[in-house]
Amino acid sequence: MAIYRYTVYKSPNIGIFVRANDKVMLIPHGFAETKTEKLSEYLQVDEVHASVAGTRLLGPMTVMNNNGILLPPIAEEDEVQFLRERTRLKVERVKSRFTAVGNLIAANDNGAIVSPLLESEADEQVRDVLGVPAHRMEVGGFVQAGSMIVATNAGAGVHPKATEDEVKAVSEALQVPAEPLTINGGVPFLSSGIVANTKAVVVGSLTSGPELIMLSRIFQA
DSSP: OEEEEEOBTTBSOGGGTOEEOSSEEEEETTOOHHHHHHHHHHHTOEEEEEOBTTBSOHHHHOEEOSSEEEEOTTOOHHHHHHHHHHHOSEEEEOOSSOSOGGGTEEEOSSOEEEOTTSOTHHHHHIIIIIOSOEEEOOBTTBSOHHHHEEEOSSOEEEOTTOOHHHHHHHHHHHTSOEEEOOBTTTBOOGGGSEEEOSSEEEEETTOOHHHHHHHHHHTTO
């Protein structure tokens, strides 16, 4: 596994626009072909050009593991059908009043950390669509679990203000090693600057040397 630094739309916040599992990468429509090919090569996945609720903010708008994809309630029906056809995964809208579901749920193929903000129906959808148990918790005093944690089947990075007990709980829920981490030179909201699977980790261009060392240790890169 390798780690790469990259930019998307001249921004180090690559996790806002791109989402990946071990087989496919969701990227916005109109994304430059050369950049698409490079990211696909890094992550060793097939690319799928998509939108969610008509936006290119695929990170905050999606939760994905190797079993399925959860979308916000405002996702359009043709977007849902398109993702089902192109990814061949289970794809459903979360039954919730919240839209940025990617900021509220972090998941791998072993478990999911779910924000206490989400309605109870979300736990059942996590089990049905992602195929994993749901664990509700705050992280470092924040309820946006999906922003605080980035997880693969190899490891999980957690917001630096997470307590020792919270880091342990994340590790146990996702069944991978977990450690505190920052991205892009000190940013604690990890999902904004990381796109990762078990083959590679792509991070924002401002990620520092010490952060790269931590990423390598956490994700076994």
